[in-house]
Amino acid sequence: MRNVRLDICYDGTRYQGWQRLANNPNSIQGKIETALSRILEEPIEISGSGRTDAGVHARGQVANFHCESEMSCEEILEKLQTYLPEDIGIDSCKEVSPRFHARLNAKEKTYEYRVWNSTRPCVFERRFVTVIPESLDVESMDRAAQEFLGTHDFSAFCANKNFKKSTQRCIKTFEVQRHGEEIRFRVTGNGFLHHMVRILVGTLIEVGRGERQPEEMTNLFGQKREMAGFLVPGKGLCLEEVRY
Amino acid sequence: MRNVRLDICYDGTRYQGWQRLANNPNSIQGKIETALSRILEEPIEISGSGRTDAGVHARGQVANFHCESEMSCEEILEKLQTYLPEDIGIDSCKEVSPRFHARLNAKEKTYEYRVWNSTRPCVFERRFVTVIPESLDVESMDRAAQEFLGTHDFSAFCANKNFKKSTQRCIKTFEVQRHGEEIRFRVTGNGFLHHMVRILVGTLIEVGRGERQPEEMTNLFGQKREMAGFLVPGKGLCLEEVRY
Numbered sequence: 001m002r003n004v005r006l007d008i009c010y011d012g013t014r015y016q017g018w019q020r021l022a023n024n025p026n027s028i029q030g031k032i033e034t035a036l037s038r039i040l041e042e043p044i045e046i047s048g049s050g051r052t053d054a055g056v057h058a059r060g061q062v063a064n065f066h067c068e069s070e071m072s073c074e075e076i077l078e079k080l081q082t083y084l085p086e087d088i089g090i091d092s093c094k095e096v097s098p099r100f101h102a103r104l105n106a107k108e109k110t111y112e113y114r115v116w117n118s119t120r121p122c123v124f125e126r127r128f129v130t131v132i133p134e135s136l137d138v139e140s141m142d143r144a145a146q147e148f149l150g151t152h153d154f155s156a157f158c159a160n161k162n163f164k165k166s167t168q169r170c171i172k173t174f175e176v177q178r179h180g181e182e183i184r185f186r187v188t189g190n191g192f193l194h195h196m197v198r199i200l201v202g203t204l205i206e207v208g209r210g211e212r213q214p215e216e217m218t219n220l221f222g223q224k225r226e227m228a229g230f231l232v233p234g235k236g237l238c239l240e241e242v243r244y
Numbered sequence: 245m246r247n248v249r250l251d252i253c254y255d256g257t258r259y260q261g262w263q264r265l266a267n268n269p270n271s272i273q274g275k276i277e278t279a280l281s282r283i284l285e286e287p288i289e290i291s292g293s294g295r296t297d298a299g300v301h302a303r304g305q306v307a308n309f310h311c312e313s314e315m316s317c318e319e320i321l322e323k324l325q326t327y328l329p330e331d332i333g334i335d336s337c338k339e340v341s342p343r344f345h346a347r348l349n350a351k352e353k354t355y356e357y358r359v360w361n362s363t364r365p366c367v368f369e370r371r372f373v374t375v376i377p378e379s380l381d382v383e384s385m386d387r388a389a390q391e392f393l394g395t396h397d398f399s400a401f402c403a404n405k406n407f408k409k410s411t412q413r414c415i416k417t418f419e420v421q422r423h424g425e426e427i428r429f430r431v432t433g434n435g436f437l438h439h440m441v442r443i444l445v446g447t448l449i450e451v452g453r454g455e456r457q458p459e460e461m462t463n464l465f466g467q468k469r470e471m472a473g474f475l476v477p478g479k480g481l482c483l484e485e486v487r488y
Binding site for chain 1: 253254255301303322325330331332333363364365366367368370372
Protein backbone atom coordinates (compact mmCIF):
# COMPACT_ATOMS: atom_id res chain seq x y z
CA MET A 1 0.00 0.00 0.00
CA ARG A 2 1.30 3.44 -0.89
CA ASN A 3 0.92 6.30 1.58
CA VAL A 4 0.18 9.69 0.01
CA ARG A 5 0.26 13.14 1.63
CA LEU A 6 -1.96 16.02 0.47
CA ASP A 7 -1.45 19.71 1.32
CA ILE A 8 -4.86 21.32 1.19
CA CYS A 9 -6.37 24.80 1.34
CA TYR A 10 -10.03 25.73 1.44
CA ASP A 11 -12.50 28.54 1.73
CA GLY A 12 -14.74 26.91 4.34
CA THR A 13 -17.70 29.26 3.82
CA ARG A 14 -19.90 26.72 2.04
CA TYR A 15 -19.01 23.69 4.18
CA GLN A 16 -20.20 22.09 7.40
CA GLY A 17 -16.60 21.60 8.46
CA TRP A 18 -13.80 19.16 7.68
CA GLN A 19 -15.20 15.93 9.04
CA ARG A 20 -17.28 13.51 7.00
CA LEU A 21 -20.21 12.31 9.12
CA ALA A 22 -23.39 10.41 8.24
CA ASN A 23 -25.45 13.55 8.89
CA ASN A 24 -23.02 15.90 7.13
CA PRO A 25 -23.14 15.44 3.35
CA ASN A 26 -21.25 18.71 2.93
CA SER A 27 -17.81 18.18 4.45
CA ILE A 28 -14.41 18.94 2.97
CA GLN A 29 -13.13 15.47 3.88
CA GLY A 30 -16.14 13.96 2.10
CA LYS A 31 -15.58 16.02 -1.07
CA ILE A 32 -11.93 14.95 -1.28
CA GLU A 33 -12.64 11.28 -0.49
CA THR A 34 -15.37 11.12 -3.14
CA ALA A 35 -13.05 12.66 -5.75
CA LEU A 36 -10.11 10.37 -4.83
CA SER A 37 -12.26 7.22 -4.80
CA ARG A 38 -13.48 8.07 -8.30
CA ILE A 39 -10.00 8.92 -9.60
CA LEU A 40 -8.25 5.88 -8.13
CA GLU A 41 -11.19 3.49 -8.58
CA GLU A 42 -10.88 2.15 -5.04
CA PRO A 43 -12.50 3.30 -1.79
CA ILE A 44 -10.28 5.97 -0.20
CA GLU A 45 -10.37 7.31 3.35
CA ILE A 46 -8.24 10.30 4.26
CA SER A 47 -6.94 11.33 7.70
CA GLY A 48 -6.69 15.07 8.25
CA SER A 49 -4.26 16.67 10.73
CA GLY A 50 -7.38 17.66 12.64
CA ARG A 51 -10.98 18.70 12.15
CA THR A 52 -11.95 22.23 11.36
CA ASP A 53 -15.42 23.48 12.32
CA ALA A 54 -18.19 24.69 9.98
CA GLY A 55 -17.12 27.87 8.19
CA VAL A 56 -13.45 27.62 9.23
CA HIS A 57 -10.84 27.99 6.47
CA ALA A 58 -7.41 26.45 5.87
CA ARG A 59 -4.29 27.52 4.05
CA GLY A 60 -2.23 24.59 5.22
CA GLN A 61 -4.36 21.58 6.13
CA VAL A 62 -2.51 18.26 5.73
CA ALA A 63 -4.02 14.81 5.15
CA ASN A 64 -2.82 11.37 4.12
CA PHE A 65 -4.35 8.27 2.58
CA HIS A 66 -3.36 4.74 1.61
CA CYS A 67 -4.03 3.30 -1.84
CA GLU A 68 -3.28 0.30 -4.06
CA SER A 69 -3.35 2.33 -7.27
CA GLU A 70 -0.05 2.97 -9.05
CA MET A 71 -1.21 6.24 -10.60
CA SER A 72 1.59 8.85 -10.34
CA CYS A 73 1.22 11.63 -7.76
CA GLU A 74 1.36 14.21 -10.59
CA GLU A 75 -1.65 12.59 -12.25
CA ILE A 76 -3.58 12.30 -8.98
CA LEU A 77 -2.92 16.00 -8.31
CA GLU A 78 -4.00 17.07 -11.77
CA LYS A 79 -7.21 15.04 -11.63
CA LEU A 80 -8.02 16.18 -8.10
CA GLN A 81 -7.67 19.81 -9.20
CA THR A 82 -10.11 19.13 -12.02
CA TYR A 83 -12.70 17.25 -9.95
CA LEU A 84 -12.75 19.37 -6.80
CA PRO A 85 -14.87 22.54 -6.52
CA GLU A 86 -12.98 25.81 -6.80
CA ASP A 87 -13.13 26.52 -3.07
CA ILE A 88 -11.00 23.46 -2.26
CA GLY A 89 -7.40 23.55 -3.54
CA ILE A 90 -4.70 20.89 -3.44
CA ASP A 91 -1.26 22.51 -3.20
CA SER A 92 0.74 19.30 -3.36
CA CYS A 93 0.40 15.53 -3.54
CA LYS A 94 3.39 13.32 -2.75
CA GLU A 95 4.25 9.82 -1.65
CA VAL A 96 5.52 9.59 1.93
CA SER A 97 6.89 6.94 4.26
CA PRO A 98 4.34 4.24 5.18
CA ARG A 99 4.49 5.42 8.79
CA PHE A 100 3.43 9.03 8.18
CA HIS A 101 0.07 9.88 9.77
CA ALA A 102 -1.25 13.42 9.31
CA ARG A 103 -2.92 13.59 12.72
CA LEU A 104 -0.73 11.43 14.95
CA ASN A 105 2.56 12.87 13.70
CA ALA A 106 1.56 16.55 13.83
CA LYS A 107 3.98 18.35 16.17
CA GLU A 108 2.73 21.92 15.93
CA LYS A 109 -0.16 23.86 14.43
CA THR A 110 -0.62 27.55 13.70
CA TYR A 111 -4.04 29.18 13.50
CA GLU A 112 -4.92 32.77 12.66
CA TYR A 113 -8.12 34.52 13.71
CA ARG A 114 -9.08 37.73 11.90
CA VAL A 115 -11.35 40.36 13.46
CA TRP A 116 -12.59 43.29 11.38
CA ASN A 117 -12.69 46.07 13.97
CA SER A 118 -15.14 48.45 12.28
CA THR A 119 -18.83 48.45 11.36
CA ARG A 120 -18.53 46.73 7.98
CA PRO A 121 -15.82 44.44 6.66
CA CYS A 122 -13.91 45.20 3.49
CA VAL A 123 -15.99 43.56 0.74
CA PHE A 124 -12.99 41.54 -0.44
CA GLU A 125 -12.28 40.00 2.98
CA ARG A 126 -15.82 39.59 4.27
CA ARG A 127 -15.83 35.78 4.08
CA PHE A 128 -12.66 35.47 6.16
CA VAL A 129 -13.16 37.92 9.01
CA THR A 130 -15.52 38.37 11.96
CA VAL A 131 -16.89 41.87 12.46
CA ILE A 132 -16.53 43.30 15.99
CA PRO A 133 -17.08 47.05 15.73
CA GLU A 134 -16.49 48.06 19.39
CA SER A 135 -13.27 49.67 20.48
CA LEU A 136 -10.73 47.01 21.56
CA ASP A 137 -7.46 47.53 23.46
CA VAL A 138 -5.00 45.58 21.32
CA GLU A 139 -2.08 46.12 23.64
CA SER A 140 -4.00 44.57 26.60
CA MET A 141 -5.12 41.66 24.44
CA ASP A 142 -1.54 40.97 23.37
CA ARG A 143 -0.35 41.17 26.98
CA ALA A 144 -3.09 38.74 28.05
CA ALA A 145 -2.18 36.36 25.19
CA GLN A 146 1.35 36.01 26.61
CA GLU A 147 -0.16 34.64 29.86
CA PHE A 148 -1.27 31.54 27.94
CA LEU A 149 2.24 30.58 26.81
CA GLY A 150 3.60 27.26 28.06
CA THR A 151 1.95 24.01 29.09
CA HIS A 152 -1.30 24.38 31.01
CA ASP A 153 -4.63 22.67 31.59
CA PHE A 154 -6.95 24.33 29.05
CA SER A 155 -10.12 22.58 30.30
CA ALA A 156 -11.93 25.96 30.42
CA PHE A 157 -11.23 26.38 26.69
CA CYS A 158 -12.69 23.03 25.59
CA ALA A 159 -16.21 22.82 24.16
CA ASN A 160 -16.50 19.16 25.11
CA LYS A 161 -17.43 19.14 28.81
CA ASN A 162 -17.12 15.38 29.19
CA PHE A 163 -13.73 15.16 27.50
CA LYS A 164 -12.04 12.10 29.02
CA LYS A 165 -8.48 12.65 27.82
CA SER A 166 -5.88 15.15 28.97
CA THR A 167 -6.76 18.81 28.49
CA GLN A 168 -3.10 19.83 28.84
CA ARG A 169 -1.74 21.64 25.81
CA CYS A 170 1.35 23.72 25.14
CA ILE A 171 1.04 27.15 23.50
CA LYS A 172 4.32 28.28 21.98
CA THR A 173 3.57 31.73 20.55
CA PHE A 174 0.48 33.94 20.63
CA GLU A 175 0.45 37.35 18.97
CA VAL A 176 -2.28 39.96 18.73
CA GLN A 177 -1.60 42.73 16.23
CA ARG A 178 -3.52 45.50 14.54
CA HIS A 179 -3.21 45.86 10.75
CA GLY A 180 -5.32 48.88 9.81
CA GLU A 181 -8.94 48.08 10.61
CA GLU A 182 -8.11 44.44 11.19
CA ILE A 183 -6.89 42.71 14.36
CA ARG A 184 -5.08 39.39 13.87
CA PHE A 185 -4.69 36.72 16.56
CA ARG A 186 -1.98 34.22 15.60
CA VAL A 187 -1.37 31.24 17.84
CA THR A 188 0.98 28.26 17.59
CA GLY A 189 0.76 25.22 19.86
CA ASN A 190 1.38 21.49 20.01
CA GLY A 191 -2.35 20.85 19.60
CA PHE A 192 -5.71 22.42 20.33
CA LEU A 193 -8.87 21.14 22.03
CA HIS A 194 -12.31 21.38 20.40
CA HIS A 195 -13.10 25.12 19.97
CA MET A 196 -9.97 26.04 21.95
CA VAL A 197 -8.69 28.74 19.58
CA ARG A 198 -12.12 30.35 19.25
CA ILE A 199 -12.67 30.41 23.05
CA LEU A 200 -9.15 31.81 23.62
CA VAL A 201 -9.88 34.60 21.12
CA GLY A 202 -13.31 35.27 22.72
CA THR A 203 -11.64 35.53 26.14
CA LEU A 204 -9.04 37.96 24.76
CA ILE A 205 -11.79 40.09 23.20
CA GLU A 206 -13.35 40.39 26.66
CA VAL A 207 -9.94 41.68 27.81
CA GLY A 208 -9.92 44.11 24.87
CA ARG A 209 -13.30 45.46 25.99
CA GLY A 210 -12.00 45.94 29.54
CA GLU A 211 -14.25 43.23 31.02
CA ARG A 212 -11.26 41.10 32.08
CA GLN A 213 -7.70 41.95 33.08
CA PRO A 214 -4.65 40.39 31.36
CA GLU A 215 -3.26 39.10 34.67
CA GLU A 216 -6.49 37.16 35.36
CA MET A 217 -5.82 34.74 32.49
CA THR A 218 -3.75 32.31 34.58
CA ASN A 219 -6.72 31.89 36.97
CA LEU A 220 -8.54 30.11 34.13
CA PHE A 221 -6.22 27.10 33.93
CA GLY A 222 -7.92 23.89 35.08
CA GLN A 223 -11.31 25.63 35.39
CA LYS A 224 -14.71 24.83 33.92
CA ARG A 225 -15.85 26.06 30.51
CA GLU A 226 -18.14 28.71 32.09
CA MET A 227 -15.13 30.59 33.51
CA ALA A 228 -13.64 31.40 30.08
CA GLY A 229 -14.96 33.82 27.47
CA PHE A 230 -17.42 33.52 24.60
CA LEU A 231 -17.01 31.43 21.46
CA VAL A 232 -16.18 33.64 18.46
CA PRO A 233 -17.71 32.67 15.06
CA GLY A 234 -15.92 30.13 12.85
CA LYS A 235 -15.63 32.30 9.73
CA GLY A 236 -12.71 34.39 11.09
CA LEU A 237 -10.55 31.31 11.74
CA CYS A 238 -7.96 29.78 9.41
CA LEU A 239 -5.65 26.79 9.94
CA GLU A 240 -2.42 28.27 8.62
CA GLU A 241 0.17 25.53 8.99
CA VAL A 242 0.81 22.08 10.41
CA ARG A 243 4.39 21.10 11.21
CA TYR A 244 5.77 17.56 11.49
CA MET B 245 -29.95 70.89 -3.50
CA ARG B 246 -27.10 69.22 -1.65
CA ASN B 247 -24.39 67.40 -3.57
CA VAL B 248 -23.07 64.24 -1.87
CA ARG B 249 -20.00 62.17 -2.74
CA LEU B 250 -19.75 58.42 -2.08
CA ASP B 251 -16.56 56.34 -2.06
CA ILE B 252 -17.54 52.82 -3.00
CA CYS B 253 -15.95 49.37 -3.15
CA TYR B 254 -17.49 46.21 -4.52
CA ASP B 255 -16.90 42.57 -5.28
CA GLY B 256 -18.39 42.61 -8.81
CA THR B 257 -18.74 38.80 -9.08
CA ARG B 258 -22.54 38.74 -8.72
CA TYR B 259 -23.29 41.84 -10.81
CA GLN B 260 -23.89 42.67 -14.46
CA GLY B 261 -21.65 45.72 -14.12
CA TRP B 262 -21.95 49.23 -12.69
CA GLN B 263 -24.53 50.74 -14.99
CA ARG B 264 -28.26 50.63 -14.35
CA LEU B 265 -30.07 49.80 -17.59
CA ALA B 266 -33.64 48.77 -18.34
CA ASN B 267 -32.45 45.26 -19.22
CA ASN B 268 -30.03 45.00 -16.31
CA PRO B 269 -31.85 44.59 -13.01
CA ASN B 270 -28.61 43.54 -11.36
CA SER B 271 -26.30 46.57 -11.48
CA ILE B 272 -24.28 48.15 -8.70
CA GLN B 273 -25.57 51.61 -9.61
CA GLY B 274 -29.14 50.27 -9.42
CA LYS B 275 -28.58 48.67 -5.98
CA ILE B 276 -27.19 51.93 -4.55
CA GLU B 277 -29.89 54.13 -6.14
CA THR B 278 -32.67 51.88 -4.82
CA ALA B 279 -31.19 51.97 -1.31
CA LEU B 280 -30.66 55.77 -1.37
CA SER B 281 -34.15 56.49 -2.74
CA ARG B 282 -35.65 54.45 0.10
CA ILE B 283 -33.44 56.03 2.78
CA LEU B 284 -33.95 59.63 1.62
CA GLU B 285 -37.57 59.18 0.50
CA GLU B 286 -36.95 60.92 -2.82
CA PRO B 287 -35.86 59.57 -6.21
CA ILE B 288 -32.05 59.52 -6.36
CA GLU B 289 -29.82 59.14 -9.39
CA ILE B 290 -26.09 58.69 -8.91
CA SER B 291 -23.26 59.48 -11.34
CA GLY B 292 -20.29 57.14 -11.15
CA SER B 293 -16.76 58.13 -12.19
CA GLY B 294 -17.23 55.61 -14.99
CA ARG B 295 -18.86 52.28 -15.74
CA THR B 296 -17.28 49.00 -14.82
CA ASP B 297 -18.15 45.89 -16.84
CA ALA B 298 -19.86 42.72 -15.60
CA GLY B 299 -17.70 40.92 -13.06
CA VAL B 300 -15.25 43.83 -12.61
CA HIS B 301 -14.47 44.92 -9.03
CA ALA B 302 -13.70 48.26 -7.41
CA ARG B 303 -11.76 49.36 -4.36
CA GLY B 304 -12.10 53.08 -5.11
CA GLN B 305 -15.16 53.84 -7.25
CA VAL B 306 -16.51 57.38 -6.71
CA ALA B 307 -20.05 58.63 -7.34
CA ASN B 308 -22.12 61.70 -6.49
CA PHE B 309 -25.80 62.52 -6.18
CA HIS B 310 -28.04 65.50 -5.49
CA CYS B 311 -30.78 65.44 -2.86
CA GLU B 312 -33.25 67.67 -1.05
CA SER B 313 -33.12 65.66 2.16
CA GLU B 314 -31.36 67.21 5.15
CA MET B 315 -30.38 63.85 6.63
CA SER B 316 -26.78 64.01 7.92
CA CYS B 317 -24.07 62.26 5.91
CA GLU B 318 -23.27 60.08 8.95
CA GLU B 319 -26.86 58.85 9.01
CA ILE B 320 -26.97 58.26 5.25
CA LEU B 321 -23.73 56.26 5.50
CA GLU B 322 -24.97 54.17 8.40
CA LYS B 323 -28.28 53.38 6.69
CA LEU B 324 -26.61 52.61 3.37
CA GLN B 325 -24.29 50.15 5.09
CA THR B 326 -27.32 48.44 6.59
CA TYR B 327 -29.40 48.31 3.39
CA LEU B 328 -26.75 47.32 0.86
CA PRO B 329 -25.71 43.70 0.30
CA GLU B 330 -22.39 42.67 1.82
CA ASP B 331 -20.55 42.71 -1.51
CA ILE B 332 -21.07 46.47 -1.92
CA GLY B 333 -19.34 48.69 0.65
CA ILE B 334 -19.51 52.44 1.18
CA ASP B 335 -16.23 53.74 2.57
CA SER B 336 -17.32 57.36 2.96
CA CYS B 337 -20.23 59.72 2.37
CA LYS B 338 -19.65 63.47 2.47
CA GLU B 339 -21.16 66.72 1.24
CA VAL B 340 -19.15 68.35 -1.55
CA SER B 341 -19.28 71.56 -3.57
CA PRO B 342 -22.37 71.84 -5.84
CA ARG B 343 -20.08 71.73 -8.87
CA PHE B 344 -18.42 68.38 -8.13
CA HIS B 345 -19.25 65.73 -10.74
CA ALA B 346 -17.75 62.24 -10.24
CA ARG B 347 -17.34 61.55 -13.96
CA LEU B 348 -16.65 64.96 -15.49
CA ASN B 349 -14.13 66.05 -12.84
CA ALA B 350 -12.13 62.80 -12.75
CA LYS B 351 -8.52 63.62 -13.63
CA GLU B 352 -6.88 60.23 -13.31
CA LYS B 353 -7.82 56.61 -12.76
CA THR B 354 -5.82 53.59 -11.68
CA TYR B 355 -6.82 50.03 -12.57
CA GLU B 356 -5.19 46.77 -11.56
CA TYR B 357 -5.50 43.51 -13.47
CA ARG B 358 -4.53 40.29 -11.68
CA VAL B 359 -3.47 37.15 -13.56
CA TRP B 360 -2.97 33.88 -11.67
CA ASN B 361 -0.11 32.31 -13.59
CA SER B 362 -0.56 28.66 -12.61
CA THR B 363 -3.14 25.94 -13.19
CA ARG B 364 -5.46 26.75 -10.29
CA PRO B 365 -5.90 30.02 -8.41
CA CYS B 366 -5.44 30.27 -4.67
CA VAL B 367 -8.91 29.48 -3.25
CA PHE B 368 -8.97 32.79 -1.36
CA GLU B 369 -8.29 34.94 -4.45
CA ARG B 370 -10.23 32.97 -7.04
CA ARG B 371 -12.96 35.60 -7.51
CA PHE B 372 -10.47 38.37 -8.22
CA VAL B 373 -7.96 36.81 -10.61
CA THR B 374 -7.96 35.37 -14.13
CA VAL B 375 -6.14 32.06 -14.54
CA ILE B 376 -3.57 31.92 -17.37
CA PRO B 377 -1.37 28.88 -16.74
CA GLU B 378 1.08 29.21 -19.68
CA SER B 379 4.57 30.54 -19.15
CA LEU B 380 4.66 34.34 -19.59
CA ASP B 381 7.73 36.57 -19.95
CA VAL B 382 7.04 39.29 -17.38
CA GLU B 383 10.08 41.34 -18.28
CA SER B 384 8.95 41.60 -21.95
CA MET B 385 5.42 42.49 -20.91
CA ASP B 386 6.70 45.26 -18.65
CA ARG B 387 8.94 46.57 -21.43
CA ALA B 388 5.99 46.55 -23.86
CA ALA B 389 3.79 48.34 -21.31
CA GLN B 390 6.23 51.29 -21.27
CA GLU B 391 5.60 51.76 -25.02
CA PHE B 392 2.03 52.83 -24.21
CA LEU B 393 3.07 55.74 -21.96
CA GLY B 394 2.04 59.21 -23.14
CA THR B 395 -0.84 60.53 -25.23
CA HIS B 396 -1.80 58.31 -28.18
CA ASP B 397 -4.79 57.29 -30.27
CA PHE B 398 -6.01 54.10 -28.58
CA SER B 399 -8.67 53.32 -31.24
CA ALA B 400 -7.37 49.73 -31.51
CA PHE B 401 -8.08 49.28 -27.78
CA CYS B 402 -11.71 50.41 -27.89
CA ALA B 403 -14.54 47.84 -27.99
CA ASN B 404 -16.92 50.36 -29.57
CA LYS B 405 -16.07 50.37 -33.28
CA ASN B 406 -18.37 53.28 -34.11
CA PHE B 407 -17.11 55.51 -31.29
CA LYS B 408 -17.61 59.08 -32.53
CA LYS B 409 -15.55 60.99 -29.96
CA SER B 410 -11.79 61.24 -29.61
CA THR B 411 -9.96 57.99 -28.91
CA GLN B 412 -6.90 59.88 -27.65
CA ARG B 413 -5.98 59.04 -24.08
CA CYS B 414 -2.90 59.60 -21.93
CA ILE B 415 -1.34 56.72 -20.01
CA LYS B 416 0.85 57.94 -17.15
CA THR B 417 2.25 54.78 -15.61
CA PHE B 418 1.96 51.10 -16.51
CA GLU B 419 3.68 48.41 -14.46
CA VAL B 420 3.77 44.65 -14.89
CA GLN B 421 5.14 42.76 -11.90
CA ARG B 422 5.26 39.20 -10.66
CA HIS B 423 4.26 38.51 -7.05
CA GLY B 424 4.74 34.78 -6.51
CA GLU B 425 2.30 32.94 -8.76
CA GLU B 426 0.48 36.17 -9.56
CA ILE B 427 1.21 38.77 -12.26
CA ARG B 428 -0.19 42.26 -11.65
CA PHE B 429 -0.79 44.85 -14.38
CA ARG B 430 -1.26 48.32 -12.86
CA VAL B 431 -2.11 51.21 -15.14
CA THR B 432 -2.86 54.89 -14.49
CA GLY B 433 -4.25 57.24 -17.13
CA ASN B 434 -6.43 60.30 -17.61
CA GLY B 435 -9.28 58.09 -18.80
CA PHE B 436 -9.96 54.77 -20.51
CA LEU B 437 -12.09 53.76 -23.49
CA HIS B 438 -14.62 50.92 -23.31
CA HIS B 439 -12.67 47.67 -22.60
CA MET B 440 -9.38 49.56 -23.05
CA VAL B 441 -7.61 48.17 -19.96
CA ARG B 442 -8.70 44.60 -20.73
CA ILE B 443 -7.52 44.83 -24.38
CA LEU B 444 -4.20 46.39 -23.30
CA VAL B 445 -3.66 43.50 -20.89
CA GLY B 446 -4.66 40.94 -23.56
CA THR B 447 -2.14 42.49 -25.96
CA LEU B 448 0.59 42.38 -23.31
CA ILE B 449 -0.18 38.72 -22.60
CA GLU B 450 0.42 38.00 -26.30
CA VAL B 451 3.80 39.68 -25.81
CA GLY B 452 4.39 37.50 -22.74
CA ARG B 453 3.73 34.38 -24.85
CA GLY B 454 6.21 35.59 -27.48
CA GLU B 455 3.52 36.16 -30.14
CA ARG B 456 4.26 39.91 -30.30
CA GLN B 457 7.40 41.96 -29.70
CA PRO B 458 7.49 44.87 -27.19
CA GLU B 459 8.69 47.33 -29.88
CA GLU B 460 5.64 46.55 -32.07
CA MET B 461 3.25 48.21 -29.58
CA THR B 462 3.62 51.70 -31.08
CA ASN B 463 2.44 50.34 -34.47
CA LEU B 464 -0.99 49.83 -32.88
CA PHE B 465 -1.76 53.51 -32.30
CA GLY B 466 -4.60 54.77 -34.53
CA GLN B 467 -5.31 51.25 -35.81
CA LYS B 468 -8.48 49.20 -35.95
CA ARG B 469 -9.62 46.94 -33.09
CA GLU B 470 -8.56 43.77 -34.98
CA MET B 471 -4.90 44.80 -34.79
CA ALA B 472 -4.73 44.69 -30.98
CA GLY B 473 -4.85 41.63 -28.72
CA PHE B 474 -7.63 39.63 -27.13
CA LEU B 475 -10.04 40.82 -24.45
CA VAL B 476 -9.15 39.33 -21.05
CA PRO B 477 -12.06 38.35 -18.72
CA GLY B 478 -13.61 40.99 -16.44
CA LYS B 479 -13.11 39.13 -13.15
CA GLY B 480 -9.36 39.95 -12.91
CA LEU B 481 -9.95 43.71 -13.15
CA CYS B 482 -10.35 46.18 -10.29
CA LEU B 483 -10.84 49.97 -10.37
CA GLU B 484 -8.36 50.94 -7.67
CA GLU B 485 -8.55 54.72 -7.44
CA VAL B 486 -10.05 57.84 -9.04
CA ARG B 487 -8.24 61.16 -8.52
CA TYR B 488 -9.80 64.65 -8.80
